Amino acid sequence: MPFDRSVLLGLAVLDRIADRASEGPVKRDLAFRAVLAMLHARSNGDRRSYDGFWQVCRSNGISGEKRVESARIELCRILTTLGLPTNDVQLSTAIGLIKGDGRFCGIESAKRKRNRY
Numbered sequence: 001m002p003f004d005r006s007v008l009l010g011l012a013v014l015d016r017i018a019d020r021a022s023e024g025p026v027k028r029d030l031a032f033r034a035v036l037a038m039l040h041a042r043s044n045g046d047r048r049s050y051d052g053f054w055q056v057c058r059s060n061g062i063s064g065e066k067r068v069e070s071a072r073i074e075l076c077r078i079l080t081t082l083g084l085p086t087n088d089v090q091l092s093t094a095i096g097l098i099k100g101d102g103r104f105c106g107i108e109s110a111k112r113k114r115n116r117y
Contacts, residue, residue, distance in 0.1 A: 010039045013031070013035045014075055021064065022064040025060050026058055028058070033054075036050045044083070050081075
């Protein structure tokens with residue numbers, strides 16, 4: 001299944017942002033907002049997961065681990081709004097290659113966390 005490169009890049013950026021959220025709230029950034037807007041423009045129109053990702057990553061009220069876990073859950077919801085599967089190995093591999101570290105945490109780590117509870 002071919003994936004649009006700009007969507008893959010956007011998802012790779014959001015995955016990186018979720019990684020950074022472990023260090024503390026993510027600062028307001030024009031690039032962060034632009035990526036969310038670009039992905040939302042290609043979505044089914046439901047904003048909740050995009051707003052949720054923004055709010056969770058910027059939250060002071062939760063620990064770093066909880067912030068990352070919540071961001072990954074919102075990232076899975078973003079995939080759904082884009083009509084993308086949340087368990088696709090090709091998608092995960094493509095995003096990992098774009099990130100340069102060979103891994104895309106958004107899909108599997110959110111599922112593992114959800115299944116623990």
